[in-house]
Amino acid sequence: MKIGNVEIGNGIFLAPMEDVSDLPFRVICKKLGADIVYSEFIASEGIIRHSRQSKRKMIIDPDERPTAIQIFGADVDSMVTSAKIVEDSGADILDINYGCWVKKVVQREAGAAFLKQPERMAELTQAVVEAVNIPVTVKTRLGWDHDKIIAVDVAQMMEQAGAKAFAIHCRTRNMGMTGNADWSWVPKIKEKVSIPVILNGDVRSAEDCKIAIEEYNADALMIGRACIGYPFIFHRAKVMMEQGFDPGEPDLRLKIDTCLEHLRLTVDHRGDHGLLVFRKHYSGYLKGYYNASSIRRQLMEFTTYDAVRTVLENYYDELDRTDKLEPISKVRTVQKLSCESGAYVKKQTADS
Numbered sequence: 001m002k003i004g005n006v007e008i009g010n011g012i013f014l015a016p017m018e019d020v021s022d023l024p025f026r027v028i029c030k031k032l033g034a035d036i037v038y039s040e041f042i043a044s045e046g047i048i049r050h051s052r053q054s055k056r057k058m059i060i061d062p063d064e065r066p067t068a069i070q071i072f073g074a075d076v077d078s079m080v081t082s083a084k085i086v087e088d089s090g091a092d093i094l095d096i097n098y099g100c101w102v103k104k105v106v107q108r109e110a111g112a113a114f115l116k117q118p119e120r121m122a123e124l125t126q127a128v129v130e131a132v133n134i135p136v137t138v139k140t141r142l143g144w145d146h147d148k149i150i151a152v153d154v155a156q157m158m159e160q161a162g163a164k165a166f167a168i169h170c171r172t173r174n175m176g177m178t179g180n181a182d183w184s185w186v187p188k189i190k191e192k193v194s195i196p197v198i199l200n201g202d203v204r205s206a207e208d209c210k211i212a213i214e215e216y217n218a219d220a221l222m223i224g225r226a227c228i229g230y231p232f233i234f235h236r237a238k239v240m241m242e243q244g245f246d247p248g249e250p251d252l253r254l255k256i257d258t259c260l261e262h263l264r265l266t267v268d269h270r271g272d273h274g275l276l277v278f279r280k281h282y283s284g285y286l287k288g289y290y291n292a293s294s295i296r297r298q299l300m301e302f303t304t305y306d307a308v309r310t311v312l313e314n315y316y317d318e319l320d321r322t323d324k325l326e327p328i329s330k331v332r333t334v335q336k337l338s339c340e341s342g343a344y345v346k347k348q349t350a351d352s
């Protein structure tokens with residue numbers, strides 16, 4: 001199956017996540033098995049102003065492709081102009097955010113605000129589709145609240161407007177990030193549209209990926225929080241989809257090597273500031289291992305890549321010498337992860 005001219009592969013995608021799905025993380029996720037990686041959302045107004053931040057967020061590394069760049073905004077003209085800029089920057093797919101639930105976005109009539117006016121969503125999607133040659137996908141939620149679940153209708157409208165795939169975060173806007181994602185809407189949407197439907201929300205394991213595709217009939221799925229600090233979920237999911245079993249927890253050597261590669265890419269991409277940006281990832285990579293929180297605290301202090309590498313290598317050698325390379329607590333089961341930065345998880349409930 002394809003999204004426009006882009007192959008879906010096993011259908012395991014990296015979800016767009018502000019301050020997380022940046023270029024270095026996308027490269028790592030792709031390397032570990034993600035089929036398509038989505039960027040964090042970029043404001044159309046920033047793209048038009050050619051702001052430094054937007055330009056950085058639009059950079060794509062050849063090793064991460066195929067890459068979808070996600071944009072958000074309320075104004076049709078600005079979205080059309082920014083979509084063309086994104087296309088010129090070399091994105092493989094352009095994604096429109098119709099799902100961001102946070103107040104500052106919704107108040108500006110962007111993100112999930114479109115769920116209150118689906119006709120406006122159709123108009124914008126059609127205008128963007130007509131303006132670019134790359135495939136346009138959309139990501140939204142089930143509806144504004146439980147009384148107004150409109151995902152099936154919206155999916156049909158998006159297909160008619162020319163969207164090449166429909167990603168559905170199976171929560172309402174008013175749920176924010178709380179409660180459970182309701183995947184039962186995915187087969188209902190699938191019955192009504194022929195474009196690929198991408199399931200999102202609470203996919204937390206390789207087994208979940210299999211269930212989403214085989215039991216809920218999703219064409220693909222997006223993994224968000226479960227891959228923060230744990231990109232290995234993509235490898236586990238890939239093996240599950242291709243060979244039918246979960247290869248299990250990777251060993252600490254691979255985790256440390258991946259952490260260092262991720263940090264190296266972040267420093268290459270962001271300069272010294274990359275060491276600060278990276279801090280949120282340490283706990284995920286070291287979670288469950290002996291003395292990990294004290295090591296993580298030490299790592300927070302360092303301002304050079306070499307210092308971090310020395311501490312991590314010494315840590316590994318010490319665990320190896322004392323026969324403690326196995327995790328002392330469960331590394332990943334069903335988890336509730338959040339990310340320190342980013343508007344998406346600052347508040348856990350919506351305001352209205």
Ligand SMILES: Cc1cc2nc3c(=O)[nH]c(=O)nc-3n(C[C@H](O)[C@H](O)[C@H](O)COP(=O)(O)O)c2cc1C
Binds near residue numbers: 345
């Ligand atoms: C830190 C963080 C940042 C996010 N940023 C975006 C974003 O920029 N664009 C978007 O469409 N969704 C964003 N989301 C929502 C995720 O893409 C996804 O829909 C949500 O986390 C549910 O999936 P999950 O249960 O796999 O995490 C963000 C979520 C988190 C946790």
